Amino acid sequence: MQHEPTSPPMISVRGMSKLFGEFVALDRIDFDVSRGEKIVVLGPSGSGKSTLIRTLNRIEPHDSGTLTIDGKLINDKTDPIQLRCMVGMVFQNYNLFPHLSVLDNCILAPMRVRRMSRIEATTLARRYLNQVGIPDQADKYPIQLSGGQQQRVAIARALCMQPEVMLFDEPTAALDPEAIVGVVSIMDELSEQGITTVCVTHEMAFSRRIADRIIFMDQGKIVEITPPEIFFTSPKSDRAQNFLNQMLRY
Amino acid sequence: MTSFFFRLPLMQRFRPVAALAGVLFATAGLHGLAHAEQPPSFVHDGTLTICTNPTLPPMTFVKGQDVSHPEGYDIDVAQALANRWNARLSVVTMDFTGLFPSLSAQRCGLVMSGIIRMPSREKSFDAVTYQDTALVVVGRKGTPSLTSMDELSGKNVAVESGTSYITRLGVVNDALVAAGKPPMIIQQYPTEEQVVQQVLIGRVFAFVSQDVELFYRMRQLKDKLHVLITPDIPDYRHFAIYLRQNPQDLTALQSAVTALETDGNLQALRTKWSVTDPSTGNEAPSTTSSAMFDWAAFFSALTSTAFLHGALITLSVALISHFIAITLSVPIAIVLNSPQRSVLKIVLEGYVSLFRAAPTLLQLLFIWNAVPQFFPIFREQWFTPFLATILALSINESAYQVEINRAALSAVDPGQELGASALGLSRRDIYWRVIFPQAFRIALPPTINEFINLLKITSLASVISLQELLAVTQIQVARTFAFTEYYAAALVYYLVMVFFFLFLQKRVERRFAWSDRKKVVSNAA
Structure with missing residues (x-):
């Protein structure tokens, strides 16, 4: 793997569009994400944020334009399994498997996809469960955990695949304020470890703290891409200004 | 010659x-x-x-x-x-x-x-x-003899269904109605011994049969029956x-x-066989005349190889048919649940609607009696009633099971598939490791319901000569007239089989602790 400063961007998106029937969800999107960079995607509801990050691991295949990840062109000929080994994802509703224990949630994919042995996968899973702060919950079922704990499991489960890129789709949207603090602090820790991250969120303080750049979206288009210190103080566009005014009012 | x-x-x-x-x-x-x-x-x-x-x-x-x-x-x-x-x-x-x-x-x-x-x-x-024979109208001992068929006006009369007696009684009824009298009320029963039983228990006034059968029944039932009239109807000789x-x-x-x-x-x-003379011939097995429950007859029925064999046929037909039905229904349900329209989907929708709509009995009769007229291969020796029943019930049951599976699959949160595919799991693993285990929990109670239903529906197959439990019971009852005892024995067999599967269901459900927070907590305590 290349680590020179001249290495190509981890993610490169050019002219990407996505339609749901007549509705244009993504309209000719262009952006790059460097290796190790933290990107936060902001924007009002229905602006295409979630659709955008779902195209990055092809859970929603794009209709036109190109997507390149780690120098590889991603299209319908790409093996989706290889792609998803490289790009992990955490959802708003955790999407844990309720019939499996916390540990089994974490080791299923490493064993089935990465062909790890049970012992190997368990060692790895315990390490990440420890990292997300719930080492004692390994044998419980998801239903026995609080929302915040479930989201930590979901993060650990994604990390067990040792991805190069992590996608977060509003990871704190379903949590109460106390749980948000916990999950955000884990994401802070992750960002320090240098994993490439694309995160859709409404957590403004968190965005400002961890983001290298903010992507602001509206109506399926990228309105601006700016460093957080500029975005939160003097955004270039009126729409971003309006959005921030509304967000900060609460 | x-x-x-x-x-x-x-x-x-x-x-x-x-x-x-x-x-x-x-x-x-x-x-x-x-x-x-x-x-x-x-x-x-x-x-x-x-x-x-x-x-x-x-x-x-x-x-x-x-x-x-x-x-x-x-x-x-x-x-x-x-x-x-x-x-x-x-x-x-x-x-x-x-x-x-x-x-x-x-x-x-x-x-x-x-x-x-x-x-x-x-x-x-x-x-x-x-x-040679003669039509007879038979009532209980002590009922006065009749001088004409017209005297049956307004009375309940039992006949075996599918026989020509019904048409004949229809002629009598037409005459009664034409003469301004109320017609006979005709009750039809699938077997001759049930027809006789209706007279014995006093539900009907008389039954219609042939003298030959009656001679045998008279010896079997001793003094309980009496010929009311032997009408001179040339067609019935x-x-x-x-x-x-x-x-x-x-x-x-x-x-x-x-x-x-x-x-x-x-x-x-x-x-x-003392066909023409009621007084001679080999002994007919007589029934115990008392109204009491004959425990000896009950236990001998319960332990007889005939009942055991019948129960095994019932059980194996139900198990094999349901296994095939489930195997067929899962892929059909997946196709039907997919959002895309396709020719396959339309064909499968037709299949499910057709076999849910058509009565099971009709499907059995169709496969056994109609299909061989188009495909002679189905009248060969290998196509036994056992196979025909399994074929009919598998198809029929698969249509019902598709609906259960469809409901169970759609009850699984779509986020599960999303989460599983984001982890890189293959389609096969997504279904077998993530979706099926969750759908199985939802489908289990209605599936066991279907199985219990199927176990009982096998009794329909007696019309295509399958010797399942209820057919065996009826044949044994025809021989002995021990209705209560033999029905009770059959009931015991059905109950034992059903309770075993209900017990199995409970055991399996206990393994779904993950679905119930309270259960999980109490198990952990």
């Missing part, structure tokens, strides 16, 4: 072959060579197959425990015919309503089941008379053997029956 003339030209042309065939028959024949005749076309591969409903003693009934071997006057006559043609006799037993459709479908060469010779039946089939229409076969059968009559064979059988 008439058949001789039909055979003559053939014999002249192929004399050496015929001579050789004669030698073969002589070595293979079980009985006297003197009787050897060219067999009619309904004798296939040296086998004469007859269809019978063995609930009509003394004509055709099951004496012992082995329901696959009926006995009686009809069976002995069939054996005598088979001997004449140097053929082996094979007896197929089934519900009365299945007899004529089976004859049409070439499942048997002859129907011999104590059936009246009727002009209406001869429109579709040929008939050969072999036994003969029992006939029915065959598919074929002039040569008809002549051959007629001459064979005439020969059996001439050489005294039939007379000997009449005496053996």
Whole structure:
């Protein structure tokens, strides 16, 4: 793997569009994400944020334009399994498997996809469960955990695949304020470890703290891409200004 | 003999072959060579197959425990015919309503089941008379005799369904209505012993039967029955053997029956089964006259091989059919749940609607009696009632199971598939490791329900001669008249089977602790 400063961007998106029937969800999107960079995607509801990050691991295949990840062109000929080994994802509703224990949630994919042995996968899973702060919950079922704990499991489960890129789709949207603090602090820790991250969120303080750049979206288009210190103080566009005014009012 | 003339030209042309065939028959024949005749076309591969409903003693009934071997006057006559043609006799037993459709479908060469010779039946089939009889109207002992059929006006009368008695009583009813009197209320029952039982328990005033059967029942039931009237109806004076229409076969059968009559064979059988005289003949098993529950009869039924065998057939038909149904229904449900329209989806939707809509009984009858007319392969020996039932019930049940599976699959949160595919799991793993285990929990209770239903629905297969538990029970009841005891024994078998599967369901459900927070907590404590 290349680590020179001249290495190509981890993610490169050019002219990407996505339609749901007549509705244009993504309209000719262009952006790059460097290796190790933290990107936060902001924007009002229905602006295409979630659709955008779902195209990055092809859970929603794009209709036109190109997507390149780690120098590889991603299209319908790409093996989706290889792609998803490289790009992990955490959802708003955790999407844990309720019939499996916390540990089994974490080791299923490493064993089935990465062909790890049970012992190997368990060692790895315990390490990440420890990292997300719930080492004692390994044998419980998801239903026995609080929302915040479930989201930590979901993060650990994604990390067990040792991805190069992590996608977060509003990871704190379903949590109460106390749980948000916990999950955000884990994401802070992750960002320090240098994993490439694309995160859709409404957590403004968190965005400002961890983001290298903010992507602001509206109506399926990228309105601006700016460093957080500029975005939160003097955004270039009126729409971003309006959005921030509304967000900060609460 | 008439058949001789039909055979003559053939014999002249192929004399050496015929001579050789004669030698073969002589070595293979079980009985006297003197009787050897060219067999009619309904004798296939040296086998004469007859269809019978063995609930009509003394004509055709099951004496012992082995329901696959009926006995009686009809069976002995069939054996005598088979001997004449140097053929082996094979007896197929089934519900009365299945007899004529089976004859049409070439499942048997002859129907011999104590059936009246009727002009209406001869429109579709040929008939050969072999036994004289008379129609009788029978009531309980102590009921005054009738002088005319008109006196049945307004009374309940029981008859066996599928028989010609119903048409005949319809004629009487028409006359009653024309004369301004209330008609008889006709109740139909699927077996003869149930018809008799209605009189015994006093639900109906009388039943209609033939004197031959009545002689046997009179001895069996001692003093409980009494002939109310023997109306002089010419149409009801003969029992006939029915065959598919074929002039040569008809002549051959007629001459064979005439020969059996001439050489005294039939007379000997009449005496053996006391067909014409109620006072002689071998003993009919009598019933215990008391109204008390006969525990000995109950336990002997419960431990009999006949019941055990019937229960095993019921259980294996239900298990195999449901297994096939589930196997078929899962992929169908997945296709039907997919959002895309496709030709396959439309075809499968049609399949599910058709087999949910059509009555199960109709599907059984269709597969057994109608399909062989288009595909002769289905009338061959390998296609047994057991296979036919499994085929019909698998298809029928798969349609119901598709709906259960569809509901269970859509009840699984779509986020599960999303989460699993984001982890890189293959389609196969997504289904087998993530979706199916969750859908299984939802589908289990309705699936066990379906299975219990299926276990009981197997009893419909008696119409296509499957000797499952309820068919066995009815045949045994026809023999002994121990209704309560035999029904109770059957009930015990059904309950034991059903309770076992309910117990299994509970055990499996206990493994779904993950679905219930309270359960998980209490287990952990």
